[in-house]
Amino acid sequence: MQSYAGAAAVLLAAIAIVVAAYAAHLAAGLSRSPLLVAPFIGGSAATEHAVSRYHARWYAMSMVFLAFDVEMLFMYPWTRVVASVGVAAVVEMFLFLVVLMAAVVYAWREGAFRWA
Numbered sequence: 001m002q003s004y005a006g007a008a009a010v011l012l013a014a015i016a017i018v019v020a021a022y023a024a025h026l027a028a029g030l031s032r033s034p035l036l037v038a039p040f041i042g043g044s045a046a047t048e049h050a051v052s053r054y055h056a057r058w059y060a061m062s063m064v065f066l067a068f069d070v071e072m073l074f075m076y077p078w079t080r081v082v083a084s085v086g087v088a089a090v091v092e093m094f095l096f097l098v099v100l101m102a103a104v105v106y107a108w109r110e111g112a113f114r115w116a
Contacts, residue, residue, distance in 0.1 A: 064112065071097075075093070
């Protein structure tokens, strides 16, 4: 039973936090009635739903950005060890860049970079 004491303490702390948050919500007395005023954007009335603001192409573009961002995360440590590893590190990096460029060419061919 001694081995479960830490897990039981964490579980009790989590339950206490949830109960405290629920009690704070009840104590605040927030009403469940709908808002009486419509939201606005910069002083004018909203013309579209908040979730529908971004076109689906933004998500594809953000995935391409993340691919290049991860490339930079991979290249920095590579620059630190390329001299000690030698030709194998250079070949490995160029293979990585070829795979990345193949993905960019594929995205370009599929129209991921067209905005219209």
